[in-house]
Amino acid sequence: MSTDFRFAVNVTPKPGILDPQGRAVEGSLGHLGIDGVSAVRVGRRVELTVDAADEGAARAIVDRLASELLSNPLIEAYAVEAIGAASSTVGAAGEGR
Amino acid sequence: MSTDFRFAVNVTPKPGILDPQGRAVEGSLGHLGIDGVSAVRVGRRVELTVDAADEGAARAIVDRLASELLSNPLIEAYAVEAIGAASSTVGAAGEGR
Numbered sequence: 001m002s003t004d005f006r007f008a009v010n011v012t013p014k015p016g017i018l019d020p021q022g023r024a025v026e027g028s029l030g031h032l033g034i035d036g037v038s039a040v041r042v043g044r045r046v047e048l049t050v051d052a053a054d055e056g057a058a059r060a061i062v063d064r065l066a067s068e069l070l071s072n073p074l075i076e077a078y079a080v081e082a083i084g085a086a087s088s089t090v091g092a093a094g095e096g097r
Numbered sequence: 098m099s100t101d102f103r104f105a106v107n108v109t110p111k112p113g114i115l116d117p118q119g120r121a122v123e124g125s126l127g128h129l130g131i132d133g134v135s136a137v138r139v140g141r142r143v144e145l146t147v148d149a150a151d152e153g154a155a156r157a158i159v160d161r162l163a164s165e166l167l168s169n170p171l172i173e174a175y176a177v178e179a180i181g182a183a184s185s186t187v188g189a190a191g192e193g194r
Contacts (some may be wrong), residue, residue, distance in 0.1 A: 002133070009105075010142050025143065028166055034158060036099070036148035045107050045142040046122065051133035061131060069125055 005058040008081045009066045012043035018073045046070050047083065049082050055082070102147050102155040106163045109140035114172045143167050144180065152179070158181045 013019045021042035029037050048065075052058035064081050071078045109114045118139035126134050145162075149155035159177050168175045 006136075010105075010107075010157070012142065012144060020144075025145075025166065029162075032162070032165060034162060037145055037158065037162065038118075038148070039103075039144075039146040041144045043142045043144070045109065045140045046119075047109060047136075047138045047140070048134055049136040061134065065126075065131060066128070066135065068129060069122065 002051050002053050003058075005052060005055055006083050007050065007058070009046045009048070009062060009070050009078055010081065010085050011066070011071045011076050011078045012041055012044065014075055014077050021084070043076070044070070047065045076084055099150050100149050102149065102157075103153070103180050104145060104153065104159045105180050106143045106145070106159060106161055106167050106175055107140065107178065108143070108163070108168045108173050108175045109138055111172055111174050140173070141167070 013022075018043050022040040024043065025040045026038070029035075046066075048062070050058040050061050052061060059080060059082075066078045066080060067073060108184075110119075116138050119137040122137045122139065123135070126132075144145060145159070147155040147158050149158060151156075156177060163175045163177060
């Protein structure tokens with residue numbers, strides 16, 4: 001029997017790494033008349049469902065995926081976050097599998 | 098006097114909207130020998146610092162930025178998250194401004 005776990009992987013440029021998308025956002029703030037916003041960093045957020053025996057096993061799969069496929073470890077950092085309330089798992093987790 | 102607040106804006110494709118990046122990730126899972134991963138959705142994560150009088154005022158600025166600049170409301174949803182422990186605000190928040 002296995003259970004569905006929903007995770008998010010947040011991938012952000014490491015400190016010191018150039019972030020042209022972040023600079024572009026900062027450059028647009030003036031046109032919107034928005035003051036006081038700084039240190040903008042633009043990264044990716046990947047949400048996914050893992051079918052595994054327990055949360056530890058699921059998290060190990062997500063960690064491998066994050067480091068080998070979803071991020072570039074030279075220039076990006078990632079953080080894994082459990083997001084329980086995903087619509088794709090509601091009513092399905094652990095039922096009759 | 099004002100204070101620095103650090104937020105993240107998570108932008109994800111709305112349910113039902115085609116997500117070619119998510120399909121590409123799913124297509125790569127086999128090459129990595131990873132089983133049991135599904136429902137991959139790829140979005141953006143934007144982290145930023147707002148200098149404002151209080152957290153409510155800061156959040157209002159982030160909401161405006163998220164809906165007018167960081168997301169396309171036709172096809173994307175966004176969620177705003179307070180992330181207190183940003184290095185850019187350590188030791189600076191509310192001090193002598």
